[in-house]
Amino acid sequence: MPRVDRRSFITTTSLGVTSASLTSVPAFGQGLPDVVVIGAGAFGAWTALHLRERGVKVTLLDAFGPGNSRATSGGETRQIRVGYGDREMYSRWVLRALDAWRTREKEFERQLLFPIGRLQLASEWNAGMEATKKVFDTLDVRHERLNRDDLLRRFPAMSFDDAGAALYEPGAGIIKAREAIVAVTTSFGRKGGTLTIARAFPGPVSGRRMEAVSSAAERFSAAAFVFACGPWLRKVFPNLLGTRISTPRREVFFFGTPPGDQRYSWPNLPNFSEPSFYGFPSLDQRGLKVSPVGGDDLMDPDTEERLPSEALAQRSREYVARRFPGMKGQPIVESRVCQLENTVDEHFLIDRHPDYDNVWIAGGGSGHGFKHGPVVGEYIAERAMGRAVDPAFARVFALKRGPS
Numbered sequence: 001m002p003r004v005d006r007r008s009f010i011t012t013t014s015l016g017v018t019s020a021s022l023t024s025v026p027a028f029g030q031g032l033p034d035v036v037v038i039g040a041g042a043f044g045a046w047t048a049l050h051l052r053e054r055g056v057k058v059t060l061l062d063a064f065g066p067g068n069s070r071a072t073s074g075g076e077t078r079q080i081r082v083g084y085g086d087r088e089m090y091s092r093w094v095l096r097a098l099d100a101w102r103t104r105e106k107e108f109e110r111q112l113l114f115p116i117g118r119l120q121l122a123s124e125w126n127a128g129m130e131a132t133k134k135v136f137d138t139l140d141v142r143h144e145r146l147n148r149d150d151l152l153r154r155f156p157a158m159s160f161d162d163a164g165a166a167l168y169e170p171g172a173g174i175i176k177a178r179e180a181i182v183a184v185t186t187s188f189g190r191k192g193g194t195l196t197i198a199r200a201f202p203g204p205v206s207g208r209r210m211e212a213v214s215s216a217a218e219r220f221s222a223a224a225f226v227f228a229c230g231p232w233l234r235k236v237f238p239n240l241l242g243t244r245i246s247t248p249r250r251e252v253f254f255f256g257t258p259p260g261d262q263r264y265s266w267p268n269l270p271n272f273s274e275p276s277f278y279g280f281p282s283l284d285q286r287g288l289k290v291s292p293v294g295g296d297d298l299m300d301p302d303t304e305e306r307l308p309s310e311a312l313a314q315r316s317r318e319y320v321a322r323r324f325p326g327m328k329g330q331p332i333v334e335s336r337v338c339q340l341e342n343t344v345d346e347h348f349l350i351d352r353h354p355d356y357d358n359v360w361i362a363g364g365g366s367g368h369g370f371k372h373g374p375v376v377g378e379y380i381a382e383r384a385m386g387r388a389v390d391p392a393f394a395r396v397f398a399l400k401r402g403p404s
């Protein structure tokens, strides 16, 4: 195979950038570059697939397997919405991601995206809604500003006594989470990628190069490494990321819908979001999904048992009874406990490790990363191959220097 040199990697990318923004490239050796991606969640699985589709020899390692119950990408569903307040760059990425999800659904031959719309609710119209609306106007995203009368007429299964305003985004929807990760890794395998279940840790290293990552049983050598370990990143690189990524606990409850009543199920109810709660209609008969927003209790992704607290279960019961009067008294039929992997500014963290020229860190999804999978994976793959990307994105995703 021909030697892969710097010039051949610094090219115009599919991310629409024409100038090189990187000053160095990974130390790929002779022949095809090879990359080990550590972590098969939304960030790692999509990265591995994009690398493989670019001809790279890729090994994807995951300690517990794709879509596992500890991973932040586990569980049934995630929301996809273009609305991001004034963070327009993410809105632009979601528009690209929506197209990519639709294309991949065809390729994977399974429905992963369930369009249903999203109601962003508040007691009155606020600055966040106004900022989102402005971006919608700029990007020509369909939306409606609704008052209480509109809401009562349009969404009769819900009560709006304490909600006087809403921004409705009809193009938003639900993505199947665990199932999508399994589909991505299956495609990766079909295209010649290697998936191995193993927990790997950095090293050995030699100067500014990582030579390999090591599991209890094996060493995995490569020209470059992408650590996409989600909430585990802070454990893998404790000195660098121990205080830059936090892992707050989140609880999710599924309320059984009344027998024979389809009002709370997809496609009859939109996603809903407000300062204290968000949720989705019942999909696949799992129940109306609600989750309390916020909370600073940190959890360890390895060791914590996934049992919900009675306090949040009760708050959720009260919320459901208030917002969906016909659901009052319905039982919780399933629950999930998981952790976020938040950066301080809730921007993604995608950057080269400051100590190694051939190591990339990719994570910090911060409660909004899943939907971006197909686009973020492409971005990480391009960076790991030393290709030019939009410097504005590189700046936002950079490891923030100085005290964390």
Ligand SMILES: Cc1cc2nc3c(=O)[nH]c(=O)nc-3n(C[C@H](O)[C@H](O)[C@H](O)COP(=O)(O)OP(=O)(O)OC[C@H]3O[C@@H](n4cnc5c(N)ncnc54)[C@H](O)[C@@H]3O)c2cc1C
Binding pocket: 038, 039, 040, 041, 042, 043, 044, 045, 061, 062, 063, 064, 065, 066, 067, 068, 070, 071, 072, 073, 074, 077, 078, 079, 080, 198, 199, 200, 201, 228, 229, 230, 231, 232, 233, 236, 250, 251, 252, 291, 338, 339, 340, 341, 362, 363, 364, 365, 366, 367, 368, 369, 370, 371, 372
């Ligand atoms: C309750 C909740 C709701 C959310 N809602 C949304 C939403 O509506 N929309 C949205 O877009 N996003 C949402 N998110 C965020 C989104 O789910 C995450 O940003 C995204 O899934 C993170 O993916 P990841 O690949 O970085 O991490 P993970 O999915 O955690 O993947 C990391 C993987 O690395 C593996 N691993 C870790 N360490 C090692 C090691 N040393 N060796 C080998 N393997 C290792 C793990 O087993 C795991 O599979 C939500 C998150 C939560 C918790």
